[in-house]
């Protein structure tokens with residue numbers, strides 16, 4: 001258990017209790033939490049070998065101009081597979097090597113169980129609250145822009161978000177389509193963020209180390225040119241250890257649970273957390289193409305019911321929605337996106353909508369406050385005031401719950 005003033009344990013990172021309470025945390029807490037947060041409970045890298053072959057074949061088909069045909073076949077297969085998986089009911093069965101879907105609260109419950117040990121015989125404890133100004137929960141909106149046609153349609157998403165006073169990040173691919181400098185300026189000028197979505201979206205960035213190392217300097221150069229401080233890997237392909245080497249401040253290539261992605265699994269967290277020098281911001285709602293294209297939903301119940309659960313846990317809703325043809329900015333789905341934003345907006349003042357970079361910097365700032373063990377004051381930060389709150393863990397049926405005392 002790291003106890004030097006420089007390092008903060010995982011459990012304390014999440015709950016922000018005072019340093020002297022650290023000795024009450026279960027000894028195995030660090031290891032158990034990292035098992036999920038670093039996705040070490042299953043062989044997350046196992047699918048990469050067959051995916052490497054898949055992406056090479058895809059490249060060859062692209063050269064042979066057979067891509068459109070194979071894309072249709074590929075999406076039909078994915079649709080069939082996704083619907084079959086949902087119908088089978090398998091995704092709700094407990095399995096130590098695979099998270100449940102769409103909700104798996106194993107990690108959140110484990111954290112509360114550990115916090116209960118820290119609280120011990122005390123009635124309640126003070127914690128440095130998760131979010132500034134005592135906000136209850138967080139909404140982070142992100143957009144991966146897959147193609148030049150997607151780039152032409154980012155205004156559709158910007159306009160609808162501006163209508164509700166929300167902001168988001170647009171994650172652009174540096175070496176696939178041309179990104180006009182003026183557009184980067186416009187995105188930022190309107191209060192949105194620009195992030196980096198891989199290298200050229202060929203699926204090969206995380207396949208072999210030499211290639212990854214070869215591409216890193218170019219990614220670093222683009223990050224500087226765009227003043228981009230965040231990253232999402234294409235198709236959420238990932239090696240957790242390599243993400244830490246990216247020249248950015250936040251990464252969002254992980255998700256809490258998703259059995260439908262090419263590399264299934266999940267980190268299970270509904271909160272940001274440190275990943276080496278970065279802050280990891282996992283995607284916590286199912287993605288647009290899965291919900292509305294593969295599974296064919298035409299209402300918001302999946303997103304809303306999960307968002308309610310995350311709200312109960314004071315967590316972070318992080319959504320990835322694409323502007324490209326075939327996704328959420330299409331005429332048939334855009335009204336649903338707007339309805340979701342309107343629904344979130346109705347939560348009013350209790351909801352915080354930071355851009356990913358603001359959230360990552362807030363999280364680091366909060367960690368600094370914890371390092372200084374300055375719990376018993378209010379701290380003004382660029383994002384709002386860091387407050388402390390008195391909490392305890394209560395049992396509701398089979399579940400533990402964090403209760404905030406007045």
Ligand SMILES: [Zn+2]
Pocket residue numbers: 144145146197201233234235
């Ligand atoms: Zn992508």
